[in-house]
Amino acid sequence: MKLTEVDRKSRVLSRAQFGCLRNAHTLNITRGCEFTCVYCYARGYPDAPFCGDVHLYRNLPEKLAAELDSPRRRSVVQRVVFNTASDSFQTHPGILDVTFATMKVLLERGIGFSFLTKGWIPNRFMDLFAEHPDLIVARIGLVSMADRYRDLFEPYTATVAERLQNIERLQAVAVNVEVRIDPIIPFYTDDKATIERLFESLSSRQITSVALSYLHLRPAILDQLRKELPPTEFNVLHSCFERKPWTKVGAATRSKLIPRALRNKGYRRFMDLAPKFGIRPLICQCKNPDLPGQLCSSWFETKKNKKQLNQKEKQLSLFPC
Numbered sequence: 556m557k558l559t560e561v562d563r564k565s566r567v568l569s570r571a572q573f574g575c576l577r578n579a580h581t582l583n584i585t586r587g588c589e590f591t592c593v594y595c596y597a598r599g600y601p602d603a604p605f606c607g608d609v610h611l612y613r614n615l616p617e618k619l620a621a622e623l624d625s626p627r628r629r630s631v632v633q634r635v636v637f638n639t640a641s642d643s644f645q646t647h648p649g650i651l652d653v654t655f656a657t658m659k660v661l662l663e664r665g666i667g668f669s670f671l672t673k674g675w676i677p678n679r680f681m682d683l684f685a686e687h688p689d690l691i692v693a694r695i696g697l698v699s700m701a702d703r704y705r706d707l708f709e710p711y712t713a714t715v716a717e718r719l720q721n722i723e724r725l726q727a728v729a730v731n732v733e734v735r736i737d738p739i740i741p742f743y744t745d746d747k748a749t750i751e752r753l754f755e756s757l758s759s760r761q762i763t764s765v766a767l768s769y770l771h772l773r774p775a776i777l778d779q780l781r782k783e784l785p786p787t788e789f790n791v792l793h794s795c796f797e798r799k800p801w802t803k804v805g806a807a808t809r810s811k812l813i814p815r816a817l818r819n820k821g822y823r824r825f826m827d828l829a830p831k832f833g834i835r836p837l838i839c840q841c842k843n844p845d846l847p848g849q850l851c852s853s854w855f856e857t858k859k860n861k862k863q864l865n866q867k868e869k870q871l872s873l874f875p876c
């Protein structure tokens with residue numbers, strides 16, 4: 556991985572324009588992400604750096620503090636969502652330093668945040684979080700207990716064991732922890748044995764609800780999968796989408812969902828197995844606009860989002876992390 560330090564020129568906090576995050580303030584520590592998951596949507600963004608390059612916004616903490624301390628902005632920002640296009644817990648020490656300082660700026664001002672990560676969270680963050688646990692919702696991405704899945708689809712992320720330790724260590728400092736099972740890979744991570752193994756492990760760590768979503772395709776992701784997966788895995792996966800047309804999503808993005816019948820069947824399997832483990836599965840509405848879905852995180856339970864859930868016309872909203 557090649558890290559380039561850059562100064563952020565534009566405003567640090569921006570309002571998201573998609574799904575449950577609409578109107579939430581979002582924040583990314585880097586452009587590009589060293590984890591390079593094979594299914595990552597953000598790798599295909601027009602302004603994404605070349606694969607393996609990561610741009611770190613080194614002036615983020617100072618700029619964020621200045622923004623928040625401006626009398627015009629302070630009252631507007633109540634909570635922040637990290638990691639809509641990168642992971643703040645990548646392994647590079649420079650990235651972790653900026654993440655730490657940025658989170659500290661927010662917590663010192665009483666501003667809460669949530670993050671979704673597939674990385675390892677170092678101990679100094681646990682010490683910081685322990686001072687303000689009520690302001691934080693931590694979301695851990697975990698799709699399968701099998702190392703083979705991680706090696707193929709998310710090879711540079713934290714191991715399964717490390718992510719389970721994240722859950723335990725966050726709980727030990729009283730942070731609210733949620734788990735996101737996304738992207739579910741058809742015929743690879745949605746069979747009974749795989750789901751049971753994952754549920755058993757989560758249930759033994761007092762996780763009581765999980766967010767679910769199947770993989771989606773965009774043209775750039777299809778190219779990544781073709782290049783980076785072994786042919787057998789790619790062919791099985793591709794066959795799930797082959798007869799589906801590309802659909803325009805939002806302003807300009809073309810996308811494909813796993814056929815509805817296949818997703819329905821898979822989600823049903825998760826639903827049927829969950830009660831035995833005391834887990835409540837929530838189908839992510841943003842990524843399943845054609846199915847009855849739910850708000851997949853307590854963090855997103857705003858009046859506006861609840862209202863949107865009841866609307867008939869829903870739009871697919873994708874974000875990688």
Ligand code: SF4
Pocket residue numbers: 588589590591592594595596597598640641642673875876
């Ligand atoms: S999916 Fe998330 S963790 Fe993986 S490369 Fe993309 S931004 Fe990074």
